[in-house]
Amino acid sequence: MNLEEISLMGERNVSNSLAGALNRNILRLRKKIIQESLTDFDAVEHRLELVISVHGIQFINDSKATNINATFYALQSMKNPTIWIVGGVDKGNDYSELIPLVKKNVKAIVCLGINNEKIKATFSGIVPQIIETKTMKDAVSSAYMLGKKGDTVLLSPACANCDLFEDYQERGRQFKKEVKNL
Structure with missing residues (x-):
């Protein structure tokens, strides 16, 4: 095999x-x-879960990735150019651990949440584009607009649930809903 x-x-x-x-x-x-x-075997919901492809752009829900380690493995799994949706309540994260993977796999970052200063400071100059959003609808729409056929949009927050969501499950469900509404 x-x-x-x-x-x-x-x-x-x-x-x-x-x-x-x-x-x-x-x-x-x-x-x-x-x-x-x-x-x-089907992936567990909210863990590197393939949602759908829209016009050749693959959308992956990894909402369960609420820490740097989980997001590390998600980014490591990406084979195509990736638009990474990240953000939430920072738990003292050291995002610099992700820099080699971001350099290798990420073409743009979409921040989702209230305070994205640490994310922006870490990855500014490493990716050509960092966009801030305050709703899942805006995050998915922005990521879609940045993508092209063959790209992947990855929701892997590396943070706890921000003020926008009750928990990672609600965040993942909203992601899937907005992707299906594209």
């Missing part, structure tokens, strides 16, 4: 999938059952 056939994206998910597949020897499961499971 080729790694590209595994339905979940990201190196961490591939590693977890392979670890699970190794257990097949202990459980004496047939290879075909494991292969089928790995190719059609």
Whole structure:
């Protein structure tokens, strides 16, 4: 089985999938059952969840990524030029840890939230465009306008839920709703 056939994206998910597949020897499961499971397993909602593609732009909901580590893995998973939607209540984040991945994968940043100064200060000069928004509708619309066929829009906030949302689930549901309204 080729790694590209595994339905979940990201190196961490591939590693977890392979670890699970190794257990097949202990459980004496047939290879075909494991292969089928790995190719059609659906992502957990709000965790690198492919929403839809609109005019060739892929939209991914990773609203559960409320810290730098989770967003690191999300950005690491991006293979296409990425418009990154980030922001919320900063928990003392050190965004500089993400700079190498942002340089490699991110073509624009859309800030979503009340106070984006730390995000802007960290990534100013690293990406050509940083836009501030205050609603999910504006964030999705801005990201869409920045994108082109073959790009990915990634909601991976790296922050706790901002004043705009009750929790990460509501944030993710609003993201999906606005994407489907494009």
